[in-house]
Amino acid sequence: MLSRRVLLSLALFCTVHYSQPALAGEVAVEDYCRRAQQIVARTSLLADVVTPDNHEAFVKSKATLDPLTVQQHLSNPVSVDNDLARVLSCKMKTAERINAARPVSAGQPAVALGDGSCQAVHRFWLQQLYDRIPAQSRALSPEQLVIDDEELTFIGPMWLRPWPFEPLYRADDGVLHIRSKALYVPFAWWIPMPDRFKGTYYCHLASPLYLEAVVRGEVNPGF
Secondary structure: OOOHHHHHHHHHHHHOOOOOOOOHHHOOHHHHHHHHHHHHHOEOOOOEEEOOOOHHHHHHOOOEEOOEEEEEEEEEEEEOOEEEEEEEEEEEEOHHHHHHHOOOOOOOOOOEOOOOOHHHHHHHHHHHHHHHOOHHHOOOOHHHEEEOOOEEEOOHHHHHOOOOOOOEEEOOOOOEEEOOEEEEEOOOOOOOOOHHHOOEEEEEEEOHHHHHHHHHOOOOOOO
């Protein structure tokens, strides 16, 4: 039987209509976490995107609701000779908080359909990559890449450490796996932390540009 999270991820592509371009290649770098917020909250809302200057500034930053603002950070370059970022980190809000900030009239649909997942973001990027990269230009077929379920954490230090985050690994059978790491803190009275820390959904992801380079064979993960 499919889990609730898998069902939500599958439903995402059937129920949410995005106002952003359809292809990953047409999404500007500064829009990556905007799209991730749409997927994670299953909403068509367009968030503002803030890109902190460095890792420490990103760690201290927070997503906000009014206006809906997400924090984006690209990090962990491939090598000293290749500054292509391997990791995309997004600080976002939960669907429940987005709906609470934008109440609708009775009988009208909520602006956010419910929480998705970090792996749903990977699923979206990879689907778009394989849709637009010709088979002859691919170094990896879809069967050679597996998207793992997100590693779910509940407090900031668990999400931030250990660092750097490694978004790819190769299993014993040679298949390349794509990892994500989530920090999910619902807005609930029983959670012993200030309200400003609640209603958050954060993701460490493989950078879309890194995924494209791997699929095209331009970068070898080296495992």
